[in-house]
Amino acid sequence: MTPAAIGLILVSALLHAGWNLIGKRTAQTVRFYAWAMGLGMLIFSPLLLRVWPEVTALPSAFWWLLLASGLCQTLYLTGLAKAYRHGNLNIVYPLARALPVLIVPAVVLITYGQSQLQATDLIGMCLIILGSLALPLVCWREWHWRDYRTPAIAWVLLAACATAGYSVLDSAAIQLMKQQGMDAFAAGSSFVVLQAAACLIWMLPLVRWGFGESLRVVPDFGWTLLAGSFIIGTYLLILVSMSMVSEVSYVVALRQVSIPLGVLIGVIWLREPVSLPRLQGLVVMVAGLFLVSL
Template sequence: MTPTAIGLILVSALLHAGWNLIGKRTAQTVRFYAWAMGFGMLLFSPLLIRAWPQVSALPVEFWWLLLASGLCQTLYMSGLAKAYSHGNLNIVYPLARALPVLVVPVVIVLVYGQSQLLPRDVIGMGLIMLGSLALPLVRWRDWHWRNYCTPAIGWVLLAAGATAGYSVLDSAAILIMKREGMSAFDAGSSFVVLQAISCLLWMLPLIRWGFGESLRQLPDLGWTMLAGSFIIGTYLLILVSMSMVSEVSYVVALRQISIPLGVVIGVFWLRESMSPPRLQGLGVMLLGLVLVSV
C-alpha cells in the first residue's frame, strides 16, 4: 500500500471517529444521520457539478451499483443509530468497524473467485476480529455467548454487514469511473455526493414509515452540519484511497485504526468504562492493524 493511500486512510479514521462521537453524544436517531447526510451532500455538491459531464456518460451498470450502495449505506446508518441507543461507544463502534474486516475478503473471493491478500494480511485481519470479541467483556471470567446476544449487538451486525456491502459495491463503482477516464479525485469526489443522494432516497421513507420518526424535528444545527461534513469528507478520502490499492480489503482493514481512537474518545469524552479485557482486545487489534499495513 502506498504512503499516500495510508495517509488518506489515517486522516479518514480521525474524521470517522469524530462523527461517531457526535452521533453518540448529540443524537441516536436515524433522523439525525439523514439531516447530516443532507448537509454534507450540499456542502460537497460543487465537486459533483464540476465532474458532471463525465458522470452523466457513465454506463447503466454504474447507476445500479450506486443504487445498491445507497441501500447499504442506509442500513449501515440505521444500524449504527439504533446500536448507539442501546450500547456504549467503546463497544458498538469497535465491533461495527472490525466485523467487516473478515466479511469483505470473503465477499471478494465469492464475487471474483480470488484474493490478493498475503498470509500475513489474513493473520492480521483475524487478530483484528479476535480483539473485537473481547470488547463487550468487563471481566474474562464473565465470558458467555449471551454477552453477544443483545439488541445493540444485533444492530451492530446489521451495520457491519452493510459496511461490507457498500465497500465492495463502491470499489466496483470507482473502478468503472476510472475505466471511463476519470481521475481518482474526480471519481471519489463525485461518487461520494451521488452516494449521499442515493442514501437519502432510501433513508427518508424508512425514517417515516419504518421507524416512525419525524423529519420536522431538526437536530442541533451546528453538530449536524459538522457531522455531515465529516461523514462525506471521511468517505471521500476512503474512495480516493480505494483507487490506489490492488484490493479493497486492505482499505477496509487499515481504516480500523479508528477503532482505538473511538474507544479513547468514549473513555475520555463520554466517561465510559475501560475494562482489562477491552484494553487487551484493543492491543490485539492494534497488532493486527500493524500486520495489515506493513
C-alpha cells in the first residue's frame, strides 16, 4: 500500500472511532443514524454538485451497485445501533470492525476467482480474527461457547456481513467511476454523498414502519450533526484510498487500526470494564494489523 493510502486510512480510523463513541453515548437507535446520514449528506452535498455532469453520465450498472450498497449500509447501521443497545463499546466495536477482515477476502475470492493477498496478509487477518474471539471473555477458565450466543453478538454479525457487502460493492462502483474518467477524489467525494442518499431510501421506511420510531424530532441535534459529518467524512477518505490499492481487502484490514482506539475510548470515557482476555485479544489484533500493513 502507498503511504498516501495508509495515511488516509489512519485519519479515517480516528473519525470512525469518534462517531461510534457518539453513537454509543448519545443514542442507540436507528433513527439517530438516519438523521446523522441525512445531515452528513447535506454537509457534503456541494462535492456532488461539483461533478454532477459526470455523475449523470454513469452507466446503469453503477446505479444498481449504489442501491445495493445503500441497503448494506442500512443493515450495517441497524446492526450497530442494536448491538450498542445490548453490549459495551469495547466488545461490540472491535468485533464489528474485525469480522469483515475475514469475510471480505472470501467474498473477493468467490466473486473474482483470485486474490492478491500474500501469506503475511492472511496470517495477519487470522490474528485479527483470533484476537476478536477473546474480546467477549471475562476469564479464560470460564470460557464457554454461550459467551458468543448473545443478542449483541447476533447484531454484530449482521453489521459485519453488511460491512463486507458494502465494501465489495463500493470498490466495484469506484472502479467503474474511474473507468468513466473520474479521478480518485471526484469519484470518492460524489459517491459518498450518493451512498448516503441510497441508504436513506432504505432506512427511512425501516425506521418509520419497521421499528415504529418517529422521525420528526432530531435526537440531540449537535451530536447528531457531528456524528453525520464524521460518518460521511471518514468514508470519503476510505473511498479515495480504495482507488489507490490493488484489492479492497487491504483497505478493510488496515481500517481495523480503529479497534484499539475504540477499546481505549470505551475504557477511558465510558468507564467500561476490561478483562485480561480482552487485553490479550487486543494485543493479538494489533499484531495482525501490523502484518497486514507491511
